[in-house]
Amino acid sequence: MIANTMYKALRLPSLVIITLFLFVASCRNQDPIQITDAWIRAMPPSQTMTAGFLRIENTSPQDNALVAVETAMADTVEMHEMVYENEMMKMQPVPRIAIPAGQTAQLKPGGYHLMLFGLKSQPAENDSVFLTLYFEDQSTRIAKAFVRKTAQQEPKTQPAATE
Ligand SMILES: [Cu+2]
Numbered sequence: 001m002i003a004n005t006m007y008k009a010l011r012l013p014s015l016v017i018i019t020l021f022l023f024v025a026s027c028r029n030q031d032p033i034q035i036t037d038a039w040i041r042a043m044p045p046s047q048t049m050t051a052g053f054l055r056i057e058n059t060s061p062q063d064n065a066l067v068a069v070e071t072a073m074a075d076t077v078e079m080h081e082m083v084y085e086n087e088m089m090k091m092q093p094v095p096r097i098a099i100p101a102g103q104t105a106q107l108k109p110g111g112y113h114l115m116l117f118g119l120k121s122q123p124a125e126n127d128s129v130f131l132t133l134y135f136e137d138q139s140t141r142i143a144k145a146f147v148r149k150t151a152q153q154e155p156k157t158q159p160a161a162t163e
Contacts (some may be wrong), residue, residue, distance in 0.1 A: 009067050009111060011145065015146070016095075030059075031058070031068045031132060031141075032058065032059045032060035033056060033058060033059075033064065033099075033135065033139070033141060034056070034057040035054055035055070035056055035057075035133070035141060035143045036054070036055045036057070037053070037054060037055045037152065038052070038053070038054035038055075038131065038143040038144065038145035038146070039052070039053055039054070039145050039147070039148045039151070039152070040052045040053075040055075040116065040129050040145045040146070040147050040148070041147075041148070041149070042122055042123065042124070042125045042147045042148060042149050043119075043122070043123075045122050047119070047122075048117070048118060048119050049074075049116060049118070049119065050115075050116050050119065050123070051109075051114060051115055052069075052077070052107070052113065052115075052116055052129075052131065052145055053107045053108050053109065053113055053151070054073070054107050054114075054131075054145065055104055055105070055106050055107070055108075055138070056099050056104065056105045056107075056133075057099075057103075057104040058099040058100065058101060058102065058103060058104070058105075059102065060101060061101050061102070062101055062137065063098070063100050063101050064098075064099045064101075064135050064136055064137050065097060065098045065099055065115035065135065065136040066079065066096065066097040066099065066105065066133060066134070066135060066136075067095070067096045067134050067135060067136050068133075068134040068150050069114055069131055069132065069133055069134070070131070070132045070134075071116060071129055071130060071131050071132065072120070072130065073116070073119060073121060073123065073129050074116035074118055074119050074120065075117055075118025075119060075120070076116075076117045076118060077114055077115065077116050077117070077131075078093045078115045078117070078136075079093065079094050079096070079097055079113075079114060079115075080092060080093055080094065080112065080113050080114070080115050081094045081096075081111070081112050082110060082111055082112075082113075086096070088098060089110075091113075091115075094112075095134075096136065097112050098136075100140045108151065109151055112133070123147040124147060124157040125144065125147050125148065125149060126147060126148075127146070127147045128144050128145065128146050128147070129145045129146075129147065130142055130143070130144055130145070131143045131144075131145055
């Protein structure tokens with residue numbers, strides 16, 4: 001009887017502690033940098049370069065920026081922006097792509113994008129490629145990008161799926 005009462009007395013606080021622990025653990029697992037929709041444009045075999053796109057959400061209260069990208073499948077990766085100059089759209093390298101606190105940087109056709117130069121192999125459609133992303137806060141992420149011919153259609157009625 002005494003043992004049973006003690007057991008009951010112990011049980012409630014330990015449940016609370018476990019719940020708190022799980023809550024803290026789940027907060028810690030939530031990466032403030034969320035990368036979604038990473039893809040590389042499939043190119044004809046004669047091409048030695050291609051473009052890459054992704055969405056980077058910064059859920060933290062600190063500003064951040066993408067400062068460099070690497071992949072094993074290309075000699076170099078540059079970050080580019082599109083600018084309108086002399087009545088023409090042209091692209092040029094940028095040293096960083098800002099991701100302000102609470103905002104999302106969109107790398108997409110017609111805007112910011114990655115350029116992969118010196119492809120070591122020709123990525124086939126539906127292959128996946130790993131990109132190493134370097135951020136201004138000294139952190140690094142690995143993103144899995146799928147090889148596609150065109151941007152995936154944005155769902156009109158539902159929010160985009162997150163990984
Ligand atoms: Cu470019």
